[in-house]
Amino acid sequence: MTLPGVTAGPPASSxxxxxxxxxxxxxxTAYELARRGVTNVAVVDRSWPGGGASGRxxxxxxxxxxxxxxxxxxxxxxxxxxxxxxxxxxxxxFSPSGYLxxxxxxxxxAGQDAIAAxxxxxxxxxxxxxxxxxxxLVPHLNPDLALGGILQRKGGFAHHDAVVWGYLRxxxxxxxxxxxxxDVLGVTTAGGRVTGVRTSAGDIAADxxxxxxxxxxxxxxxxxxxxxPLIKARLEMIVTEPVKPFLSCALASPHMLGYxxxxxxxxxxxxxERPGADETDxxxxxxxxxxxxxxxxxxxxxxxxxxRILRSWAGTVxxxxxxxxxxxxxxxxxxxxxxxGWIYGFMGAPGAAQLLAEAITTGRVPDTMAPFGAxxxxxxxxxxxxxxxxxxxxxx
Amino acid sequence: MTSAGExxxxxxxxxxxxxxxxxxxxxxxxxxxxxxxxxxFKYRRPRGYTCGYDVCGSCPVTVDGxxxxxxxxxxxxxxESVDRERGWPSADRDVMRVSDxxxxxxxxxxxxxxxxxxxRLAHLAEKVMARVxxxxxxxxxxxxxxxxxxxxxxxxDVLVVxxxxxxxxxxxxxxxxxxxxxxxxxxxxxxxALARSGSAAWEGxxxxxxxxxxxxxxxxxxxxxxxxxxxxxxxxxxxxxxxVVGGDRVVDMWPTxxxxxxxxxxxxxxxxxxxxxxxxxxxxxxxxxxxxGVVPWRRAVVLTDCERGDVLAAQLRxxxxxxxxxxxxxxxxxxxxxxxxxxxxIEAARGLKTxxxxxxxxxxxxxxxxxxxxCVALRERPADDLALQWRYVSxxxxxxxxxxxxxxxxxxxxxxxVGSAAGWLEDDPEQARAVGEAxxxxxxxxxx
Numbered sequence: 001m002t003l004p005g006v007t008a009g010p011p012a013s014s015x016x017x018x019x020x021x022x023x024x025x026x027x028x029t030a031y032e033l034a035r036r037g038v039t040n041v042a043v044v045d046r047s048w049p050g051g052g053a054s055g056r057x058x059x060x061x062x063x064x065x066x067x068x069x070x071x072x073x074x075x076x077x078x079x080x081x082x083x084x085x086x087x088x089x090x091x092x093x094f095s096p097s098g099y100l101x102x103x104x105x106x107x108x109x110a111g112q113d114a115i116a117a118x119x120x121x122x123x124x125x126x127x128x129x130x131x132x133x134x135x136x137l138v139p140h141l142n143p144d145l146a147l148g149g150i151l152q153r154k155g156g157f158a159h160h161d162a163v164v165w166g167y168l169r170x171x172x173x174x175x176x177x178x179x180x181x182x183d184v185l186g187v188t189t190a191g192g193r194v195t196g197v198r199t200s201a202g203d204i205a206a207d208x209x210x211x212x213x214x215x216x217x218x219x220x221x222x223x224x225x226x227x228x229p230l231i232k233a234r235l236e237m238i239v240t241e242p243v244k245p246f247l248s249c250a251l252a253s254p255h256m257l258g259y260x261x262x263x264x265x266x267x268x269x270x271x272x273e274r275p276g277a278d279e280t281d282x283x284x285x286x287x288x289x290x291x292x293x294x295x296x297x298x299x300x301x302x303x304x305x306x307x308r309i310l311r312s313w314a315g316t317v318x319x320x321x322x323x324x325x326x327x328x329x330x331x332x333x334x335x336x337x338x339x340x341g342w343i344y345g346f347m348g349a350p351g352a353a354q355l356l357a358e359a360i361t362t363g364r365v366p367d368t369m370a371p372f373g374a375x376x377x378x379x380x381x382x383x384x385x386x387x388x389x390x391x392x393x394x395x396x
Numbered sequence: 397m398t399s400a401g402e403x404x405x406x407x408x409x410x411x412x413x414x415x416x417x418x419x420x421x422x423x424x425x426x427x428x429x430x431x432x433x434x435x436x437f438k439y440r441r442p443r444g445y446t447c448g449y450d451v452c453g454s455c456p457v458t459v460d461g462x463x464x465x466x467x468x469x470x471x472x473x474x475x476e477s478v479d480r481e482r483g484w485p486s487a488d489r490d491v492m493r494v495s496d497x498x499x500x501x502x503x504x505x506x507x508x509x510x511x512x513x514x515x516r517l518a519h520l521a522e523k524v525m526a527r528v529x530x531x532x533x534x535x536x537x538x539x540x541x542x543x544x545x546x547x548x549x550x551x552x553d554v555l556v557v558x559x560x561x562x563x564x565x566x567x568x569x570x571x572x573x574x575x576x577x578x579x580x581x582x583x584x585x586x587x588x589a590l591a592r593s594g595s596a597a598w599e600g601x602x603x604x605x606x607x608x609x610x611x612x613x614x615x616x617x618x619x620x621x622x623x624x625x626x627x628x629x630x631x632x633x634x635x636x637x638x639x640v641v642g643g644d645r646v647v648d649m650w651p652t653x654x655x656x657x658x659x660x661x662x663x664x665x666x667x668x669x670x671x672x673x674x675x676x677x678x679x680x681x682x683x684x685x686x687x688x689g690v691v692p693w694r695r696a697v698v699l700t701d702c703e704r705g706d707v708l709a710a711q712l713r714x715x716x717x718x719x720x721x722x723x724x725x726x727x728x729x730x731x732x733x734x735x736x737x738x739x740x741x742i743e744a745a746r747g748l749k750t751x752x753x754x755x756x757x758x759x760x761x762x763x764x765x766x767x768x769x770x771c772v773a774l775r776e777r778p779a780d781d782l783a784l785q786w787r788y789v790s791x792x793x794x795x796x797x798x799x800x801x802x803x804x805x806x807x808x809x810x811x812x813x814v815g816s817a818a819g820w821l822e823d824d825p826e827q828a829r830a831v832g833e834a835x836x837x838x839x840x841x842x843x844x
Contacts, residue, residue, distance in 0.1 A: 082515060091512040095519055162508055241464060242437070242532035264526040265437075282792040287633040287648075306535035306543040308464060 003049060005168040007177040014205035015177075016040040017360070018197050019212055020184045020220055023054035024160070024346055025339045026212035027167040027178070028353030031088075034174035036361045042206075043171070043178045044199060050164030052214045056283075056315025057346040058237060058259045058271050060250040062099035062155035064126045066115045066386040069324065069371040071122040074344070076368060077351030081158055084350060090166035092158045093264075098249035099155025100129075100137065101387055103148035105255055112150055115387065119150075127151045140246045140303050145255065150387075157250045157261045160346050184213070186223035187336060194224075194335030208360060210337045211330075215281045215316040217340035226330045228377055230318045230341055233277035236289040238297075238312045240304065242266030247301075252389050256296045259389050268304065272296045273390065277319060285312045317343050322382035323390050327352055327372040328365060338374060343390065404474025409486075415472040416689075422455055422467035423688035425478070431673040431692075431750040433457060433467055435482040439496040442487070442749050444673025447662055448680030449588065454671070456481060461536030462543065468680065469583060481533070488749070546645045550623070552578040553839035555638060555651030556832070557629045557782055560587030561596065561605060562815025563657030564612035565825035569832025570655070571621040575840040578623045578649060580640050584687075585613035585624065588659055589823070591682035593707050596823040605823055606686070612825065632786045653810060653839040655832065656783040660776035660816035665699050667742040670772075674751025678708050678773035685715040693769035697754045698722045698735070699742055704773040706732040712771065720765050723756050738763070745770055776816060783813045805831050809838070 016038055019026040022045035030043050045051070063075035085091045103109045116128045129149045135141060137151070172178060183200040187209055196205040213220050218230040247262040260270030272293045290312055298305050320326060320341040325348060330336040339356055342348065355369040365373075371383060401417035408425060415424035422433065422445045432442040433455040446454040450469035458479045459465040467478075483490035495502075507525075511518035535543070554570040556563050559581025567579045584590065589609035595602050603611075616622050627642020629649075638649040662677035664670055674693075676684075684690055695718045698709050709719045709732050719735040723742060730737045740758035745751055754770050756763045783806070790810075805827060806813035812835045814820070814828040 085512040085515055085518060089512060091508045091510055091518055093507060093518070093522065094515065095522060097519075165508070243534055244532060245526050246534075264522045266526065266532050280792075282634065284634045284789050284792055285631075287631075287635065287637050287639060303534045303540075306462060306540035 003168075003180070005165070005172040005178060006049065006180050007172075010201050011042050011044065011177065011179050011182070011199070011204055013203070014196070015042040016206065017042075017208040017210065018204055018206040019043045019210040020197065021045055021052075021212035021214055021217070022049040022168070022178055022180060023052050023212060023214050024050065024164050024167065024349040025054075025214075025342065025353065026210065027164060027171055028349045029210055029212060029339060029356050030176045030178070031167045031171040031174065032353045032357030033360065034171055034176050036357055038357075038361060039175035041171075041176045042204065043176060044182050044184055044197070044204070045178075045180050046183045046216075048180050049168050049178060050161060053315040053317050053342070053345060054164050054214075055161055056235075056237070056313055057160055058261070058269065059157045059160045059346065060099065060155075060252070060259055060261060061094075061157055061347045062152050062250070064099065064101070064119050064124050064150060064152035064155065064387070066118055067384060068122050069383050070385045071119060071124055072368045073351055073355075073372070074348055075122075075124055075351075076354065077348050078154060080350030080354065084163070084166060088166035088170045090162065090169060092162040092166050094156065094158040096154050096156040098137075099152045100134070100249050100251045101150045102134065102141075102146065102251060102253045102255070103150075104145040104253060106147070108255065109148040112148055116150055124152065125154070127153070137249065138247060138251065140301050142300055142302055145253075145300055151249070155250060163346070163349075184220065187220060189224060189333065192333065194333060208335050208337065210339060210356070210360075212339045214342070214345075215318050217318050217338070221330070221338075221340075224330070224333050224336060226333060226336070226374075228326065228341070228374055229321055231277050232279050232281050232316055233319050233343075234280050234282060234314050234316050235271060235273060236285050236293065236312060236314045237269060237271035238290065238293050239310050240268040241308045241310050243268065243307060246303065253300060254387065254389055256300060257389055258293075258296055258300070260297065267310065268297070268307070270297050281316045283314050283316065285314045317345070319343050320377055322377075322385070323388055324383045324385065325352065325372055326374045326377065327356060327369050328359065328374060331374055331378065344388075404472060406472055406474060407477040409479055417474055418471045419688045419690065420468055421457065421459070421465075421470045421472055421478055423684055423690040423692075424472050425467060426684075426692040427690050432487050433673070434480055435487055435490050435492075436671070437482075439499055440483065440490050440492040441496055441671060442673055443671060444750065445676060445684070446680060447677045448683040450582070451661055452664075452677075458533070461539035463533050463535060542644065544644065545641070547648065548645065549648045549650065550578060551650045552576045552623065553651070554578070554653045554655060554832070554836055555580065555649050556655040556657055557638070558587065558657035558659055558815070558817065559585040559613065559616065559624070560657060560659050560815065561589040561609045561612065561823055561825050562659075562817075562820075562828035563587070563655070564609070564616045565828040566655050566657055566812070566814050566832030566835070567616055567622050568612065568619065569829035570836030570839070571619050573833055573836035573840055575621070575836035576623075577621055577836070578625060578651070579616060580625045580627055580629050580649075582626065582628050582642070585616060586610055588679050588683075591679065591686040593711060594823065596825055598825055608825065629782060632782060632789055634789050634792070651839075653812065653835045654786065655835055656780070656786070656811065656813045656817050657815050657828065658779040658782055658817045661779050662772070663774045663777050665742060665772045665774060667744060669745030669747075669751075672745050672747055672751050673749070674747065674768055675745050675770045675772065678704055678771060681708060681769070681771045682711055685711060691715045691717060693717050695720055695767045696769040696771055697756070697765050697767045698771045698773055700724055700730070700773040701726045702773075702775045704775070706730045708771050708773040709735055712769075717769065720767060721756065742770070778817050778819045780813065780817050780819075783811065783817060786811050807831050807834055
């Protein structure tokens with residue numbers, strides 16, 4: 001059975017652009033290319049569209065970060081999320097219900113004003129909340145852990161599968177071909193320039209190849225000698241049985257290393273992390289993370305005690321040393337473009353795809369995208385961002 | 397048989413009901429005339445007792461403040477308070493039932509087409525839907541406290557999951573080799589076999605299955621090397637741990653060998669109204685009549701595609717239920733004298749709240765039978781989830797494993813599958829015991 005939007009039959013022998021990976025990055029990039037008149041595009045995936053991290057993330061959306069680089073990229077994305085349902089003719093169930101970054105320690109509370117001031121300077125509207133305001137916004141929070149927070153009212157969450165399906169259908173309508181079940185074995189070059197890809201369904205010629213392969217993006221880089229410091233990491237989420245609405249906004253807790261929201265059906269969806277990356281691309285869930293997640297969320301929301309977990313899942317990402325994505329043409333391989341190293345990929349895709357398509361079609365790198373080039377990692381110039389729910393190996 | 401328990405009382409929505417301790421909450425409610433146990437989540441269709449074994453999710457009730465408790469598989473203890481969860485003003489008469497009338501306007505995926513050009517309206521609609529649909533409740537603080545679990549660890553040579561006829565036989569086989577054995581089973585040992593007709597060979601004689609299951613269950617309970625846990629095996633994780641949840645404790649099991657004896661699932665029929673209270677799967681019917689000892693039906697139609705139709709018709713008649721027809725789909729036929737045997741299919745199960753009539757299509761015409769039970773006795777499907785999961789998780793990828801079992805005994809290193817979980821078509825406790833012996837010998841050998 002073929003999904004709506006997925007092309008039946010084998011790929012042609014050449015395209016203008018081949019995108020590796022039919023996740024939200026690849027499909028959004030294909031859609032944005034088509035919007036700019038580049039429609040002879042193939043998106044090739046080893047599995048089904050959205051089968052990787054695009055359908056396994058926390059669905060949450062914000063642009064309120066602490067650094068200029070992150071804030072500007074994700075602000076563009078947030079604006080796109082608000083437009084997408086109408087533009088794609090598909091309701092992506094974007095809920096601008098607010099995004100709260102919870103402060104649970106005195107140290108976090110003390111840092112809030114500076115972060116909010118920076119956000120204001122970058123053009124993002126946020127509110128610094130005190131303990132009473134946070135408890136009023138989310139009454140079920142454990143008061144011991146609800147000391148403050150930064151709320152971005154325009155943030156929220158969207159249905160991740162709907163975003164993938166919306167981009168897939170819109171790209172297909174515009175003439176893009178999307179293939180599933182085809183392994184891309186390597187990138188081919190001649191004279192240092194990209195000539196296409198080698199796949200399990202034969203060679204495909206293309207002057208432009210985009211690596212949007214998620215967890216396996218580093219494997220593809222290796223086939224053309226692009227050496228970036230990417231490591232694989234597995235992240236897990238749980239979903240509970242439905243309960244009455246108790247959490248209207250998306251919530252991230254840097255203290256707990258967790259993020260969560262509640263769906264319209266009433267399911268509580270939450271993920272937590274533990275220090276370090278386990279460097280696997282296995283999609284198995286693990287017992288220690290199930291326990292970690294359940295324990296932390298019951299601690300933060302005591303009412304969840306006794307609520308059953310319906311299901312859990314794992315997704316994998318490929319992350320960079322500064323946890324920021326890599327966007328742009330790969331150093332030393334003209335025609336080979338990267339949209340890799342994402343850990344906030346669902347949230348960033350609509351903006352990044354627009355920037356990437358602009359760069360590919362005009363040859364000019366947009367200012368918002370420039371800081372995310374691969375060269376920064378090779379030079380050791382890392383982007384400093386302080387509001388991520390991650391903890392590095394060193395920091396642990 | 398648990399039907400011989402002492403008389404106790406419990407509270408149901410403010411009324412005091414009498415039951416025998418140990419009978420299922422669902423059977424006690426049905427005895428008192430309650431057939432609608434809950435309402436469906438979205439369209440608020442009435443739902444009732446269906447599978448009998450906590451598989452289908454059609455009978456969640458709130459017991460002492462803990463929501464989502466399966467009425468079919470929870471024994472009455474005496475003194476508890478039971479409430480239904482959905483429906484306003486009650487599950488019997490739910491005004492939200494009107495949403496079902498709108499169902500043709502709300503096909504699957506309607507939300508992705510709704511208000512797509514009007515984001516504010518879309519967001520508002522979502523909030524409204526959340527208020528209507530998000531009807532689940534938090535457990536009360538007392539109920540939540542009671543679910544707080546104590547965790548312990550066990551490292552048996554062999555973990556048998558499922559304590560039906562095959563699981564008990566496999567556990568006895570494994571224990572006979574000197575291996576340490578843990579057996580996990582939810583509810584009374586013996587499982588579905590306790591309610592089944594038919595017979596099986598054991599130690600040279602042919603014995604009724606129900607009696608044999610009860611006997612093997614007794615032997616398992618009495619065996620020093622077999623640790624029996626009343627609970628559910630959550631999953632097999634990649635580190636090799638099988639967490640078992642039961643009552644107020646979690647036991648992290650680290651078995652050397654896993655034996656999956658999780659039995660089978662009943663398969664629902666495909667026809668309009670197949671979710672109506674009164675449409676009950678075969679094992680659920682057998683359990684109600686033969687384990688809980690309650691006969692909440694008067695007239696029955698049996699739907700079948702195999703020999704189970706005659707078996708269930710005979711069980712129903714023995715319990716005093718009039719079997720008006722056995723409908724053989726896929727051209728099967730039956731031999732049980734008495735009921736009419738029709739070759740055809742179910743056109744519809746009808747009745748506003750609970751089943752009142754069944755329309756049967758036979759060739760070009762439709763016959764209607766007034767009945768309060770439609771027993772769906774189709775060929776079972778192996779309950780092989782845990783076994784398949786063992787393979788998938790071992791492979792680390794959801795795409796690289798071929799699923800299913802051939803019906804032959806499965807015994808590979810680390811995993812054995814026995815009984816109907818492995819697709820065996822006949823009860824064969826001796827073969828299950830032989831697999832248990834092989835697994836036990838291997839595990840004990842590895843462990844030493």
